[in-house]
Amino acid sequence: MMIREHGFQYYHDDLLQFTALELPYENHSFKMIILLPDAKDGLNTLENNFSKINLHEISKNMTQHYIRVKLPSFKLEQSLQLKETLSNLGSPTMFTRAANFSNIVEDGNIYASKVVHKAYIDVNQYGTEAAAITKMEFIPRRARSYTDFIVDHPFMFFISTRYNTIIFVGRMTAIIN
Structure with missing residues:
Protein backbone atom coordinates (compact mmCIF):
# COMPACT_ATOMS: atom_id res chain seq x y z
CA MET A 1 0.00 0.00 0.00
CA MET A 2 1.33 3.40 -0.98
CA ILE A 3 0.52 6.05 1.62
CA ARG A 4 1.47 9.68 0.97
CA GLU A 5 0.55 12.99 2.55
CA HIS A 6 1.46 15.76 0.19
CA GLY A 7 0.16 18.57 -1.97
CA PHE A 8 -1.45 17.03 -5.07
CA GLN A 9 -3.62 18.24 -7.92
CA TYR A 10 -7.19 17.19 -7.18
CA TYR A 11 -10.59 17.47 -8.86
CA HIS A 12 -14.10 16.23 -8.13
CA ASP A 13 -16.70 15.89 -10.89
CA ASP A 14 -20.21 16.14 -9.43
CA LEU A 15 -21.94 15.32 -12.72
CA LEU A 16 -20.01 12.14 -13.58
CA GLN A 17 -19.44 11.33 -9.88
CA PHE A 18 -15.72 10.68 -9.66
CA THR A 19 -12.64 12.18 -8.07
CA ALA A 20 -9.39 12.66 -9.99
CA LEU A 21 -5.95 12.79 -8.43
CA GLU A 22 -2.68 13.54 -10.24
CA LEU A 23 0.49 11.74 -9.17
CA PRO A 24 3.44 13.31 -10.99
CA TYR A 25 6.46 11.25 -11.93
CA GLU A 26 9.89 12.39 -10.78
CA ASN A 27 10.85 14.53 -13.77
CA HIS A 28 7.29 15.87 -14.22
CA SER A 29 7.33 14.82 -17.89
CA PHE A 30 4.69 12.21 -17.10
CA LYS A 31 1.89 11.85 -14.61
CA MET A 32 -0.58 9.25 -13.44
CA ILE A 33 -4.15 10.45 -13.11
CA ILE A 34 -6.42 8.23 -11.06
CA LEU A 35 -10.18 8.44 -11.61
CA LEU A 36 -11.93 7.03 -8.56
CA PRO A 37 -15.72 6.65 -8.84
CA ASP A 38 -17.70 8.03 -5.90
CA ALA A 39 -19.67 4.77 -5.66
CA LYS A 40 -17.78 1.62 -4.71
CA ASP A 41 -19.46 -0.17 -7.64
CA GLY A 42 -19.22 2.84 -9.98
CA LEU A 43 -16.41 1.78 -12.36
CA ASN A 44 -18.80 0.46 -15.04
CA THR A 45 -20.80 3.69 -14.94
CA LEU A 46 -17.60 5.73 -15.21
CA GLU A 47 -16.42 3.63 -18.17
CA ASN A 48 -19.83 3.95 -19.86
CA ASN A 49 -19.41 7.74 -19.62
CA PHE A 50 -15.82 7.60 -20.89
CA SER A 51 -16.67 9.66 -23.99
CA LYS A 52 -17.69 12.54 -21.69
CA ILE A 53 -14.34 12.54 -19.86
CA ASN A 54 -11.91 15.15 -21.15
CA LEU A 55 -8.49 14.69 -19.57
CA HIS A 56 -7.37 18.17 -20.64
CA GLU A 57 -10.40 19.76 -18.93
CA ILE A 58 -9.89 17.66 -15.80
CA SER A 59 -6.25 18.76 -15.58
CA LYS A 60 -7.20 22.38 -16.19
CA ASN A 61 -9.79 22.30 -13.39
CA MET A 62 -7.59 20.56 -10.84
CA THR A 63 -6.55 22.53 -7.78
CA GLN A 64 -3.81 21.93 -5.25
CA HIS A 65 -4.96 20.23 -2.04
CA TYR A 66 -3.08 18.65 0.82
CA ILE A 67 -4.10 15.03 0.27
CA ARG A 68 -3.67 11.85 2.29
CA VAL A 69 -3.45 9.19 -0.45
CA LYS A 70 -3.89 5.49 0.22
CA LEU A 71 -3.36 3.51 -2.96
CA PRO A 72 -3.03 -0.28 -3.07
CA SER A 73 0.12 -1.76 -4.56
CA PHE A 74 -0.27 -3.11 -8.07
CA LYS A 75 1.87 -4.15 -10.98
CA LEU A 76 0.77 -4.33 -14.61
CA GLU A 77 2.77 -5.72 -17.48
CA GLN A 78 1.65 -6.11 -21.06
CA SER A 79 3.38 -6.96 -24.32
CA LEU A 80 1.75 -6.35 -27.68
CA GLN A 125 4.76 1.50 -0.86
CA TYR A 126 7.55 3.69 -2.28
CA GLY A 127 5.36 5.25 -4.99
CA THR A 128 5.40 4.41 -8.66
CA GLU A 129 8.60 3.00 -10.09
CA ALA A 130 9.38 6.14 -12.07
CA ALA A 131 8.42 8.40 -9.20
CA ALA A 132 10.77 7.17 -6.50
CA ILE A 133 12.23 10.44 -5.32
CA THR A 134 13.71 11.81 -2.14
CA LYS A 135 12.13 14.96 -0.80
CA MET A 136 12.30 16.96 2.36
CA GLU A 137 8.93 18.02 3.68
CA PHE A 138 8.38 20.44 6.50
CA ILE A 139 5.61 19.98 9.03
CA PRO A 140 3.74 23.13 9.99
CA ARG A 141 3.44 23.94 13.67
CA ARG A 142 -0.33 24.04 13.43
CA ALA A 143 -2.45 21.05 12.50
CA ARG A 144 -2.98 20.65 8.78
CA SER A 145 -6.30 19.55 7.36
CA TYR A 146 -6.21 16.73 4.85
CA THR A 147 -8.46 15.63 2.08
CA ASP A 148 -8.51 11.83 2.08
CA PHE A 149 -8.15 9.98 -1.23
CA ILE A 150 -8.53 6.33 -0.28
CA VAL A 151 -8.52 3.91 -3.17
CA ASP A 152 -10.48 0.99 -1.74
CA HIS A 153 -12.61 0.09 -4.76
CA PRO A 154 -12.19 -0.34 -8.55
CA PHE A 155 -10.78 2.64 -10.46
CA MET A 156 -9.28 3.64 -13.77
CA PHE A 157 -6.07 5.50 -14.44
CA PHE A 158 -4.14 7.23 -17.19
CA ILE A 159 -0.46 7.78 -17.73
CA SER A 160 -0.02 10.94 -19.76
CA THR A 161 2.56 13.51 -20.71
CA ARG A 162 2.60 16.91 -19.08
CA TYR A 163 0.67 18.08 -22.18
CA ASN A 164 -2.09 15.50 -21.48
CA THR A 165 -1.24 13.16 -24.34
CA ILE A 166 -2.46 9.80 -23.07
CA ILE A 167 0.12 7.04 -23.45
CA PHE A 168 -1.48 4.37 -21.26
CA VAL A 169 -4.98 3.66 -19.92
CA GLY A 170 -5.65 1.05 -17.26
CA ARG A 171 -8.28 -0.18 -14.88
CA MET A 172 -8.08 -2.02 -11.60
CA THR A 173 -11.13 -4.12 -10.89
CA ALA A 174 -10.01 -6.03 -7.80
CA ILE A 175 -8.52 -4.27 -4.79
CA ILE A 176 -6.67 -6.58 -2.41
CA ASN A 177 -5.74 -5.08 0.96
Whole structure:
Protein backbone atom coordinates (compact mmCIF):
# COMPACT_ATOMS: atom_id res chain seq x y z
CA MET A 1 0.00 0.00 0.00
CA MET A 2 1.33 3.40 -0.98
CA ILE A 3 0.52 6.05 1.62
CA ARG A 4 1.47 9.68 0.97
CA GLU A 5 0.55 12.99 2.55
CA HIS A 6 1.46 15.76 0.19
CA GLY A 7 0.16 18.57 -1.97
CA PHE A 8 -1.45 17.03 -5.07
CA GLN A 9 -3.62 18.24 -7.92
CA TYR A 10 -7.19 17.19 -7.18
CA TYR A 11 -10.59 17.47 -8.86
CA HIS A 12 -14.10 16.23 -8.13
CA ASP A 13 -16.70 15.89 -10.89
CA ASP A 14 -20.21 16.14 -9.43
CA LEU A 15 -21.94 15.32 -12.72
CA LEU A 16 -20.01 12.14 -13.58
CA GLN A 17 -19.44 11.33 -9.88
CA PHE A 18 -15.72 10.68 -9.66
CA THR A 19 -12.64 12.18 -8.07
CA ALA A 20 -9.39 12.66 -9.99
CA LEU A 21 -5.95 12.79 -8.43
CA GLU A 22 -2.68 13.54 -10.24
CA LEU A 23 0.49 11.74 -9.17
CA PRO A 24 3.44 13.31 -10.99
CA TYR A 25 6.46 11.25 -11.93
CA GLU A 26 9.89 12.39 -10.78
CA ASN A 27 10.85 14.53 -13.77
CA HIS A 28 7.29 15.87 -14.22
CA SER A 29 7.33 14.82 -17.89
CA PHE A 30 4.69 12.21 -17.10
CA LYS A 31 1.89 11.85 -14.61
CA MET A 32 -0.58 9.25 -13.44
CA ILE A 33 -4.15 10.45 -13.11
CA ILE A 34 -6.42 8.23 -11.06
CA LEU A 35 -10.18 8.44 -11.61
CA LEU A 36 -11.93 7.03 -8.56
CA PRO A 37 -15.72 6.65 -8.84
CA ASP A 38 -17.70 8.03 -5.90
CA ALA A 39 -19.67 4.77 -5.66
CA LYS A 40 -17.78 1.62 -4.71
CA ASP A 41 -19.46 -0.17 -7.64
CA GLY A 42 -19.22 2.84 -9.98
CA LEU A 43 -16.41 1.78 -12.36
CA ASN A 44 -18.80 0.46 -15.04
CA THR A 45 -20.80 3.69 -14.94
CA LEU A 46 -17.60 5.73 -15.21
CA GLU A 47 -16.42 3.63 -18.17
CA ASN A 48 -19.83 3.95 -19.86
CA ASN A 49 -19.41 7.74 -19.62
CA PHE A 50 -15.82 7.60 -20.89
CA SER A 51 -16.67 9.66 -23.99
CA LYS A 52 -17.69 12.54 -21.69
CA ILE A 53 -14.34 12.54 -19.86
CA ASN A 54 -11.91 15.15 -21.15
CA LEU A 55 -8.49 14.69 -19.57
CA HIS A 56 -7.37 18.17 -20.64
CA GLU A 57 -10.40 19.76 -18.93
CA ILE A 58 -9.89 17.66 -15.80
CA SER A 59 -6.25 18.76 -15.58
CA LYS A 60 -7.20 22.38 -16.19
CA ASN A 61 -9.79 22.30 -13.39
CA MET A 62 -7.59 20.56 -10.84
CA THR A 63 -6.55 22.53 -7.78
CA GLN A 64 -3.81 21.93 -5.25
CA HIS A 65 -4.96 20.23 -2.04
CA TYR A 66 -3.08 18.65 0.82
CA ILE A 67 -4.10 15.03 0.27
CA ARG A 68 -3.67 11.85 2.29
CA VAL A 69 -3.45 9.19 -0.45
CA LYS A 70 -3.89 5.49 0.22
CA LEU A 71 -3.36 3.51 -2.96
CA PRO A 72 -3.03 -0.28 -3.07
CA SER A 73 0.12 -1.76 -4.56
CA PHE A 74 -0.27 -3.11 -8.07
CA LYS A 75 1.87 -4.15 -10.98
CA LEU A 76 0.77 -4.33 -14.61
CA GLU A 77 2.77 -5.72 -17.48
CA GLN A 78 1.65 -6.11 -21.06
CA SER A 79 3.38 -6.96 -24.32
CA LEU A 80 1.75 -6.35 -27.68
CA GLN A 81 2.93 -7.61 -31.04
CA LEU A 82 2.40 -4.69 -33.44
CA LYS A 83 3.25 -6.25 -36.82
CA GLU A 84 -0.39 -6.75 -37.84
CA THR A 85 -1.50 -3.39 -36.42
CA LEU A 86 1.26 -1.45 -38.20
CA SER A 87 0.55 -3.31 -41.44
CA ASN A 88 -3.16 -2.44 -41.16
CA LEU A 89 -2.26 1.20 -40.49
CA GLY A 90 -0.43 1.42 -43.80
CA SER A 91 3.09 0.20 -43.09
CA PRO A 92 3.14 -3.37 -44.43
CA THR A 93 6.28 -2.77 -46.48
CA MET A 94 8.44 -2.29 -43.40
CA PHE A 95 8.18 -6.06 -42.78
CA THR A 96 9.32 -7.06 -46.29
CA ARG A 97 12.58 -6.92 -48.22
CA ALA A 98 11.11 -3.91 -50.08
CA ALA A 99 11.42 -1.79 -46.91
CA ASN A 100 13.49 1.39 -47.17
CA PHE A 101 15.32 2.22 -43.96
CA SER A 102 18.14 4.13 -45.64
CA ASN A 103 17.63 6.99 -43.16
CA ILE A 104 18.44 4.62 -40.30
CA VAL A 105 21.37 2.66 -41.72
CA GLU A 106 23.68 3.72 -44.50
CA ASP A 107 23.03 0.92 -46.98
CA GLY A 108 19.33 0.60 -46.02
CA ASN A 109 19.61 -3.17 -46.35
CA ILE A 110 17.33 -4.05 -43.43
CA TYR A 111 13.66 -4.66 -42.76
CA ALA A 112 11.64 -5.15 -39.58
CA SER A 113 10.94 -8.68 -38.48
CA LYS A 114 8.68 -7.71 -35.57
CA VAL A 115 7.69 -4.75 -33.42
CA VAL A 116 6.81 -5.30 -29.76
CA HIS A 117 5.35 -2.69 -27.43
CA LYS A 118 5.86 -3.34 -23.70
CA ALA A 119 4.15 -1.46 -20.91
CA TYR A 120 5.07 -1.79 -17.25
CA ILE A 121 3.61 0.01 -14.27
CA ASP A 122 4.51 -0.71 -10.66
CA VAL A 123 2.89 1.06 -7.73
CA ASN A 124 4.17 0.04 -4.31
CA GLN A 125 4.76 1.50 -0.86
CA TYR A 126 7.55 3.69 -2.28
CA GLY A 127 5.36 5.25 -4.99
CA THR A 128 5.40 4.41 -8.66
CA GLU A 129 8.60 3.00 -10.09
CA ALA A 130 9.38 6.14 -12.07
CA ALA A 131 8.42 8.40 -9.20
CA ALA A 132 10.77 7.17 -6.50
CA ILE A 133 12.23 10.44 -5.32
CA THR A 134 13.71 11.81 -2.14
CA LYS A 135 12.13 14.96 -0.80
CA MET A 136 12.30 16.96 2.36
CA GLU A 137 8.93 18.02 3.68
CA PHE A 138 8.38 20.44 6.50
CA ILE A 139 5.61 19.98 9.03
CA PRO A 140 3.74 23.13 9.99
CA ARG A 141 3.44 23.94 13.67
CA ARG A 142 -0.33 24.04 13.43
CA ALA A 143 -2.45 21.05 12.50
CA ARG A 144 -2.98 20.65 8.78
CA SER A 145 -6.30 19.55 7.36
CA TYR A 146 -6.21 16.73 4.85
CA THR A 147 -8.46 15.63 2.08
CA ASP A 148 -8.51 11.83 2.08
CA PHE A 149 -8.15 9.98 -1.23
CA ILE A 150 -8.53 6.33 -0.28
CA VAL A 151 -8.52 3.91 -3.17
CA ASP A 152 -10.48 0.99 -1.74
CA HIS A 153 -12.61 0.09 -4.76
CA PRO A 154 -12.19 -0.34 -8.55
CA PHE A 155 -10.78 2.64 -10.46
CA MET A 156 -9.28 3.64 -13.77
CA PHE A 157 -6.07 5.50 -14.44
CA PHE A 158 -4.14 7.23 -17.19
CA ILE A 159 -0.46 7.78 -17.73
CA SER A 160 -0.02 10.94 -19.76
CA THR A 161 2.56 13.51 -20.71
CA ARG A 162 2.60 16.91 -19.08
CA TYR A 163 0.67 18.08 -22.18
CA ASN A 164 -2.09 15.50 -21.48
CA THR A 165 -1.24 13.16 -24.34
CA ILE A 166 -2.46 9.80 -23.07
CA ILE A 167 0.12 7.04 -23.45
CA PHE A 168 -1.48 4.37 -21.26
CA VAL A 169 -4.98 3.66 -19.92
CA GLY A 170 -5.65 1.05 -17.26
CA ARG A 171 -8.28 -0.18 -14.88
CA MET A 172 -8.08 -2.02 -11.60
CA THR A 173 -11.13 -4.12 -10.89
CA ALA A 174 -10.01 -6.03 -7.80
CA ILE A 175 -8.52 -4.27 -4.79
CA ILE A 176 -6.67 -6.58 -2.41
CA ASN A 177 -5.74 -5.08 0.96
